[in-house]
Amino acid sequence: MNPSPATYAPITPEIVARLREAIGEEAVVTDPDKLEPFGRDATELFHLPELLVEAVSSEQIQQLLHLANVYHFPVTPRGLGTGLTGGAVPLSGGVLLSLAKMNRILAIDPENLIAVVEPGVVTGDLRKAAQSKGLFYPPDPASVDTCSIGGNAATNAGGASCIKYGTTRSYILGLEVVLPSGEKIQAGVQTRKGVVGYDLTQLLVGSEGTLGIITRLFVKLIPLPPAVTTLVALFPDLPSAMHAVTALLTSGHLPSAIEFMDHQCLELIGDLLPFEGVQESKAFLLVETDGAPGVIEQEIEQMGEICLEHNPVNVFLAPDSYRRAQMWEVRRQVSVRIEEHAPLYIPEDVVVPLGRIAEFVETLPELAETFGMKIYSFGHAGDGNIHLNITAESRDNLQRIEEGIKAVLKRVLSMGGTISGEHGIGFAKKHLLPLELSPESIRLQQEIKRVFDPNLILNPGKIF
Amino acid sequence: MNPSPATYAPITPEIVARLREAIGEEAVVTDPDKLEPFGRDATELFHLPELLVEAVSSEQIQQLLHLANVYHFPVTPRGLGTGLTGGAVPLSGGVLLSLAKMNRILAIDPENLIAVVEPGVVTGDLRKAAQSKGLFYPPDPASVDTCSIGGNAATNAGGASCIKYGTTRSYILGLEVVLPSGEKIQAGVQTRKGVVGYDLTQLLVGSEGTLGIITRLFVKLIPLPPAVTTLVALFPDLPSAMHAVTALLTSGHLPSAIEFMDHQCLELIGDLLPFEGVQESKAFLLVETDGAPGVIEQEIEQMGEICLEHNPVNVFLAPDSYRRAQMWEVRRQVSVRIEEHAPLYIPEDVVVPLGRIAEFVETLPELAETFGMKIYSFGHAGDGNIHLNITAESRDNLQRIEEGIKAVLKRVLSMGGTISGEHGIGFAKKHLLPLELSPESIRLQQEIKRVFDPNLILNPGKIF
Numbered sequence: 001m002n003p004s005p006a007t008y009a010p011i012t013p014e015i016v017a018r019l020r021e022a023i024g025e026e027a028v029v030t031d032p033d034k035l036e037p038f039g040r041d042a043t044e045l046f047h048l049p050e051l052l053v054e055a056v057s058s059e060q061i062q063q064l065l066h067l068a069n070v071y072h073f074p075v076t077p078r079g080l081g082t083g084l085t086g087g088a089v090p091l092s093g094g095v096l097l098s099l100a101k102m103n104r105i106l107a108i109d110p111e112n113l114i115a116v117v118e119p120g121v122v123t124g125d126l127r128k129a130a131q132s133k134g135l136f137y138p139p140d141p142a143s144v145d146t147c148s149i150g151g152n153a154a155t156n157a158g159g160a161s162c163i164k165y166g167t168t169r170s171y172i173l174g175l176e177v178v179l180p181s182g183e184k185i186q187a188g189v190q191t192r193k194g195v196v197g198y199d200l201t202q203l204l205v206g207s208e209g210t211l212g213i214i215t216r217l218f219v220k221l222i223p224l225p226p227a228v229t230t231l232v233a234l235f236p237d238l239p240s241a242m243h244a245v246t247a248l249l250t251s252g253h254l255p256s257a258i259e260f261m262d263h264q265c266l267e268l269i270g271d272l273l274p275f276e277g278v279q280e281s282k283a284f285l286l287v288e289t290d291g292a293p294g295v296i297e298q299e300i301e302q303m304g305e306i307c308l309e310h311n312p313v314n315v316f317l318a319p320d321s322y323r324r325a326q327m328w329e330v331r332r333q334v335s336v337r338i339e340e341h342a343p344l345y346i347p348e349d350v351v352v353p354l355g356r357i358a359e360f361v362e363t364l365p366e367l368a369e370t371f372g373m374k375i376y377s378f379g380h381a382g383d384g385n386i387h388l389n390i391t392a393e394s395r396d397n398l399q400r401i402e403e404g405i406k407a408v409l410k411r412v413l414s415m416g417g418t419i420s421g422e423h424g425i426g427f428a429k430k431h432l433l434p435l436e437l438s439p440e441s442i443r444l445q446q447e448i449k450r451v452f453d454p455n456l457i458l459n460p461g462k463i464f
Numbered sequence: 465m466n467p468s469p470a471t472y473a474p475i476t477p478e479i480v481a482r483l484r485e486a487i488g489e490e491a492v493v494t495d496p497d498k499l500e501p502f503g504r505d506a507t508e509l510f511h512l513p514e515l516l517v518e519a520v521s522s523e524q525i526q527q528l529l530h531l532a533n534v535y536h537f538p539v540t541p542r543g544l545g546t547g548l549t550g551g552a553v554p555l556s557g558g559v560l561l562s563l564a565k566m567n568r569i570l571a572i573d574p575e576n577l578i579a580v581v582e583p584g585v586v587t588g589d590l591r592k593a594a595q596s597k598g599l600f601y602p603p604d605p606a607s608v609d610t611c612s613i614g615g616n617a618a619t620n621a622g623g624a625s626c627i628k629y630g631t632t633r634s635y636i637l638g639l640e641v642v643l644p645s646g647e648k649i650q651a652g653v654q655t656r657k658g659v660v661g662y663d664l665t666q667l668l669v670g671s672e673g674t675l676g677i678i679t680r681l682f683v684k685l686i687p688l689p690p691a692v693t694t695l696v697a698l699f700p701d702l703p704s705a706m707h708a709v710t711a712l713l714t715s716g717h718l719p720s721a722i723e724f725m726d727h728q729c730l731e732l733i734g735d736l737l738p739f740e741g742v743q744e745s746k747a748f749l750l751v752e753t754d755g756a757p758g759v760i761e762q763e764i765e766q767m768g769e770i771c772l773e774h775n776p777v778n779v780f781l782a783p784d785s786y787r788r789a790q791m792w793e794v795r796r797q798v799s800v801r802i803e804e805h806a807p808l809y810i811p812e813d814v815v816v817p818l819g820r821i822a823e824f825v826e827t828l829p830e831l832a833e834t835f836g837m838k839i840y841s842f843g844h845a846g847d848g849n850i851h852l853n854i855t856a857e858s859r860d861n862l863q864r865i866e867e868g869i870k871a872v873l874k875r876v877l878s879m880g881g882t883i884s885g886e887h888g889i890g891f892a893k894k895h896l897l898p899l900e901l902s903p904e905s906i907r908l909q910q911e912i913k914r915v916f917d918p919n920l921i922l923n924p925g926k927i928f
Contacts, residue, residue, distance in 0.1 A: 355575030
């Protein structure tokens with residue numbers, strides 16, 4: 001299905017000249033030093049692009065893709081390179097199309113509760129711009145201050161708030177997209193509903209830059225919840241923590257985050273957490289709720305009581321804003337700290353049914369021992385999304401570790417789970433795709449790819 | 465692209481015999497009296513199917529589609545026939561596949577917050593089953609007590625609660641689907657997140673039974689909001705009401721419904737509404753909010769104050785449950801009453817940007833007069849989704865009325881709106897599709913159709 005890299009044309013001086021003529025000198029970068037940072041994302045994968053295009057308009061992208069079809073060279077789109085599966089790594093060389101300079105917030109419209117943005121806008125900047133007008137863009141991937149909204153849409157990024165607010169998908173009303181053919185279409189709507197034809201917007205969201213290049217997004221905003229509060233609960237073991245989560249969710253509460261960390265994470269970063277009892281605890285729970293002031297305080301108390309019924313080491317209600325900020329920062333830094341400490345680091349990102357988190361996590365030590373790896377678990381307990389950070393003391397046993405990862409993922413699937421909740425497939429996980437999807441499902445998807453991109457010039461080598 | 469009906473094979477005795485052999489006597493119905501009700505949905509469209517298949521299993525559906533490809537006869541899937549665009553009408557004859565008997569609720573799982581259901585389950589039954597376990601399935605199309613969850617997914621049905629909770633799409637985690645080829649796939653997940661490959665689930669949702677037949681749904685549930693309350697506000701004109709809506713939404717409140725009716729609807733059903741001042745009013749607003757008791761009362765008061773700032777005739781806070789039920793019943797009956805009174809009745813279902821509802825509705829009287837029609841407006845003010853019920857005193861001027869409808873829809877599009885927010889395209893609106901979608905977008909969609917259904921045997925003549 002995918003041609004081997006060898007079948008693509010190299011970027012010749014003629015192509016460079018025609019590109020410069022078509023889209024301007026400034027957008028075309030050939031200097032190898034400048035190319036280097038665009039050969040990677042947040043994984044270890046690297047491949048130097050032959051050429052960098054820094055687009056500032058959709059028309060430039062149309063011209064680029066037109067030439068890519070004429071000469072048959074590959075184009076790999078890239079937001080801000082925070083992906084965790086190599087989705088933006090230009091594996092076949094060719095042109096790396098950076099969307100970083102298309103970073104204008106074109107509108108934050110309080111009357112219509114929408115934003116119109118370019119793909120290179122930092123997600124955190126969109127959140128702040130919305131907030132300044134009393135509006136809310138909920139998705140909050142851990143990389144919120146460094147990732148792009150276009151990349152978020154391409155991967156259907158998640159975050160802690162999904163439990164209440166859903167993933168990026170729920171906030172993308174419409175997209176302007178340059179197709180691999182170079183044609184530009186407007187998919188979806190600028191309104192809050194729309195059911196005209198197949199939902200190409202929803203197909204493009206999560207397609208990891210393989211079906212088209214997002215050049216403009218029409219984003220749904222909601223009223224900003226006026227207040228937010230949290231609780232922290234420490235437990236002597238993970239099952240107690242998870243039973244508390246189930247009890248919280250079946251008690252009628254809908255928190256805006258329920259995050260957890262296992263005892264290995266606590267061992268690593270527990271000293272950074274500003275709470276008493278961390279040392280004696282084997283599981284950490286962070287519960288956040290947002291809404292009306294006067295209400296959420298009542299809610300957090302009720303939720304605290306539920307936690308107290310599940311044998312906690314300690315429960316802290318509504319820590320002050322300083323401790324709250326510190327705690328979130330620690331939560332965000334967990335994976336960084338894990339990676340720092342390990343010569344081999346592989347982030348997995350599974351989801352299991354809510355009620356089976358504890359059961360699943362309890363099976364990990366045995367698998368870890370069998371395959372000579374260490375597995376740190378933390379993540380979004382409220383939606384069953386567990387970041388398994390797998391490390392090893394050396395890179396020598398990589399093959400064995402990969403077998404171990406497969407064993408873990410098979411366990412996930414046997415429990416009714418999925419092998420990726422937020423990060424996507426990209427390149428890093430494409431060998432695992434057949435574990436989850438049937439041949440018929442993959443065939444359909446490959447044919448859809450062909451419909452959009454008959455010459456397979458856009459982001460080749462990804463997903464399938 | 466679509467073959468004319470003439471190119472399909474008629475249902476011969478041989479086909480009937482082979483079907484009976486493959487899926488059993490009971491599922492195959494040939495009696496013309498029994499076929500008749502399956503030739504229509506909730507529109508005026510009618511076409512008698514040649515044969516009715518009442519499936520009780522996905523295996524029967526696989527067999528049926530296998531034979532449809534062998535003999536090249538069309539198959540039209542049907543939930544409970546409440547659609548408003550002819551999507552389930554077997555326009556080319558062939559087999560009408562009723563999913564009404566696949567109506568088991570297979571699981572309501574409070575631990576995992578999901579439901580597993582067959583497509584023929586009445587949406588209201590799913591809501592009640594969830595509620596009995598303290599859980600909530602939010603989508604509430606007006607036909608909630610008679611429509612099917614499978615049909616809801618096929619059309620991405622909406623309803624009043626979308627403003628807070630989103631459309632059906634947001635609650636479909638995964639689908640078991642029989643493809644037109646007869647192969648069965650599992651799309652999506654049974655968990656709360658999943659980003660493995662292209663999201664076929666989201667492509668199938670809203671595809672109006674043209675890409676596959678949904679045989680099982682994995683549905684996301686959320687904790688049941690423990691309480692709900694409403695307010696009713698009557699205004700002397702529609703712009704005042706709509707300015708109140710904008711003020712509500714930008715004040716940080718997120719109600720679970722904001723419904724409106726214009727003065728023509730009030731003239732028709734105002735006498736049924738249990739509120740003083742209806743006669744003097746030209747616009748009706750119903751605002752509902754759900755959440756924690758003790759909070760929502762406070763919220764509804766604050767929202768009532770906002771309404772009071774917009775020159776209302778009257779505002780009623782938290783009417784008793786009897787009046788509340790009566791009012792929702794009236795709201796649901798509006799279209800029935802409009803239809804009863806008119807020899808010609810065409811339901812349209814547009815969406816305009818939130819801030820432009822008043823401006824749009826104000827332009828309708830002039831268009832109505834020009835084209836000799838009457839336009840009743842009511843619907844979901846909270847998400848800009850307006851049900852335009854168009855009537856005329858006789859059927860003689862049908863062509864002129866259709867021109868009028870086109871003029872209305874063009875107005876919608878020029879304001880950044882969409883021609884359908886909930887009902888879909890089906891057959892009734894397919895001539896209007898090119899008003900909204902570009903040729904390139906339509907071409908992509910038709911090619912996707914070909915990928916799923918190369919012989920075009922599934923629900924032909926719809927959407928495109």
